[in-house]
Amino acid sequence: MMNMLREVHIRPARREDIRTIVRLLADDELGRDREDLSEPLSQAYFKAFDEIVADKRNLVIVAEAADGGLLGCLQMTFIPGLSHQGAERALIEDVRVDKHHRGRKIGHHMLDWAIGEARRRHSCLIELFVHETRFAARRFYENHGFKDSHRGMRLQLA
Amino acid sequence: MMNMLREVHIRPARREDIRTIVRLLADDELGRDREDLSEPLSQAYFKAFDEIVADKRNLVIVAEAADGGLLGCLQMTFIPGLSHQGAERALIEDVRVDKHHRGRKIGHHMLDWAIGEARRRHSCLIELFVHETRFAARRFYENHGFKDSHRGMRLQLA
Numbered sequence: 452m453m454n455m456l457r458e459v460h461i462r463p464a465r466r467e468d469i470r471t472i473v474r475l476l477a478d479d480e481l482g483r484d485r486e487d488l489s490e491p492l493s494q495a496y497f498k499a500f501d502e503i504v505a506d507k508r509n510l511v512i513v514a515e516a517a518d519g520g521l522l523g524c525l526q527m528t529f530i531p532g533l534s535h536q537g538a539e540r541a542l543i544e545d546v547r548v549d550k551h552h553r554g555r556k557i558g559h560h561m562l563d564w565a566i567g568e569a570r571r572r573h574s575c576l577i578e579l580f581v582h583e584t585r586f587a588a589r590r591f592y593e594n595h596g597f598k599d600s601h602r603g604m605r606l607q608l609a
Numbered sequence: 610m611m612n613m614l615r616e617v618h619i620r621p622a623r624r625e626d627i628r629t630i631v632r633l634l635a636d637d638e639l640g641r642d643r644e645d646l647s648e649p650l651s652q653a654y655f656k657a658f659d660e661i662v663a664d665k666r667n668l669v670i671v672a673e674a675a676d677g678g679l680l681g682c683l684q685m686t687f688i689p690g691l692s693h694q695g696a697e698r699a700l701i702e703d704v705r706v707d708k709h710h711r712g713r714k715i716g717h718h719m720l721d722w723a724i725g726e727a728r729r730r731h732s733c734l735i736e737l738f739v740h741e742t743r744f745a746a747r748r749f750y751e752n753h754g755f756k757d758s759h760r761g762m763r764l765q766l767a
Contacts, residue, residue, distance in 0.1 A: 536645050580762075593762075608732055
């Protein structure tokens, strides 16, 4: 049997990945109505990407297949804070895996990478929001040691 | 009857506030074991504060009484992201109100300020974690329009 992990390479996202990442973000029951896939792609996505890349505390990574296709993405934010004795914490958001490639441990490989990066930076914890209805995702994170201890509350402004 | 809100002034935290903020963070059933209140205060707190102040996407605010005492604090982080059409989102963390001054709407006043700041920056949403067991806090945020739609999951690294 092939080692599926070998097929996937985790790397920081590049500007030419933006279109595919936005497609991944939109290909989701909750994300569908939030994104604008019209062509040419809205400049707002490029502007946001440039801001992420210029910020040493923000990072988007992608999972790239051997053929160059992008199979998944996630964003990390490293947050300086006074609590926990002044330790940095890490936030993970916008995790997506291409739905045609589920079961290949792509999410697992990205999360492993993210946990390793947070450890390398000495973050004291990693936190993330999962929509109440994403039961499989909740199980996935629990299997990686995450505790389901908090409520995630949200005020929509726009 | 006095207008209690008039007594309280919301402003960015200053370096000389750090000791009081750390005391507020520690004076809490969940935060108690996380902080180090020994004197002199650990340099890690000052280092973290300097990093927050130097970062245009992080902000600690305090609620200051007319007599100069600090009655509350919270941290905001503004997160650039690709989702939501490249909109920024705001995260609120480490909200504390001095327990001897509950019922004076200090939390309300700080949250109002934070929501106004997020709107001013055109953040598309504000998100926050509340520990499962903090029922009063959950009601407080719901009363301010927050939806209790997500789970907050956490992996402790240190």
